[in-house]
Amino acid sequence: MSGGTGSNWLCDNARAGMELEVLPPAGRFTPERLEGDLVLFAGGSGITPLLSILKSVLFAGSGNVTLCYANRDEQSVIFAAELDELRARFAPRLSVVHWLESKRGLPDAAALRELVDHAPATECFACGPEPFMLAARTAMADRGLARDRIHLERFTSLSGNPFAGSDTLPHGDRARTALVEVELEGRTRELCWPQGARLLDVLRAAGLNAPSSCGEGVCAACECRVVAGEVRMVDNRVLEADDLEQGYMLACQAVPVTDVVRISYA
Ligand code: FES
Structure with a gap:
């Protein structure tokens, strides 16, 4: 990735057999428990963290999952085949609703709510473009899900190396x-x-x-x-x-x- 800190370091330095010390997964974009019923909103490549959550619930938990997956067009749907396989294997616990911008334009909160209006939901996770996530949050809040049960994941590029100067005395x-x-x-x-x-x-x-x-x-x-x-x-x-x-x-x-x-x- 151009300008990427981690990816460039790995390409320049990592060699077969090298041992690397890595941080554990961090953040708060994880379900409270795998027995709950989840509604997931994915916009484009925002599917990546949601697919992990979805699989964790299906394979290791007992909850139901409703995935609302928005993409530009049919060719843009990442993991389409894998989702079809999961749906066939885990129905009726998993339902997947696709939204294609090429056919229906961009979804607003009312449209998203209609898609998941009857889906069981104890928690909601959304990842994708900011307007899409905000629409998803409004849709679920209007449905009555408490704000602290609705989680958004934002993808941003860092402006610098987060570990540079980490051992120096702080300014102030x-x-x-x-x-x-x-x-x-x-x-x-x-x-x-x-x-x-x-x-x-x-x-x-x-x-x-x-x-x-x-x-x-x-x-x-x-x-x-x-x-x-x-x-x-x-x-x-x-x-x-x-x-x-x-x-x-x-x-x-x-x-x-x-x-x-x-x-x-x-
Ligand atoms: S918010 Fe990422 S390290 Fe503080």
């Missing part, structure tokens, strides 16, 4: 520092947190193995909870209002507001 106003108490991996540590510095940088500089991935506020791999005090996020493109109400925040984007902050990764 060292004359004004907050005190942060961090509970991570069963241990509690107290650290100085310079005003303006991002929490993730502070943790890395202290040698703590805090989870992270994009470093740009889009993946939620660095999600943790503010237990006391207050922080501000420089950017946030993944947490919803109800997440913030519960104290969740992104360590890669958090700077201190109060002099004392307590953070938990538990």
Whole structure:
């Protein structure tokens, strides 16, 4: 991928027999349990994470899955043959509804709702272009599904290498520092947190193995909870209002507001 950090590094450096240390899957785009009934909205290549969820439920769980899959035209449908096989094998637990833009134009919330109006739904997942995901969210919210049961997955290209400079001391106003108490991996540590510095940088500089991935506020791999005090996020493109109400925040984007902050990764 042109300009890609991981893909270019792999092409230039990876050799047969090499051992690589990789991060585990991160983020929050996963069903609470595989016994629930899911409604999935996929737009184009947004099918990729949804196909994994769909297969997990069908093979390892007992829930029903309704997939609403929107594409430009018939030739654009990725995994069409695999979905047909899964449908034949798992009917009636799996139903797949296709929407082709070439025949029906772009779907709005009312159209999406009509497609899945009677589908059993304890959770909903959507991945695709932003307007499509927002229409899907409106459709399911109008149907009465609570907002915290509707999950959106955004694909974005990173603007830089998220691991560059990860071990350097964080920038910030060292004359004004907050005190942060961090509970991570069963241990509690107290650290100085310079005003303006991002929490993730502070943790890395202290040698703590805090989870992270994009470093740009889009993946939620660095999600943790503010237990006391207050922080501000420089950017946030993944947490919803109800997440913030519960104290969740992104360590890669958090700077201190109060002099004392307590953070938990538990
Ligand atoms: S590391 Fe991705 S949002 Fe913080």
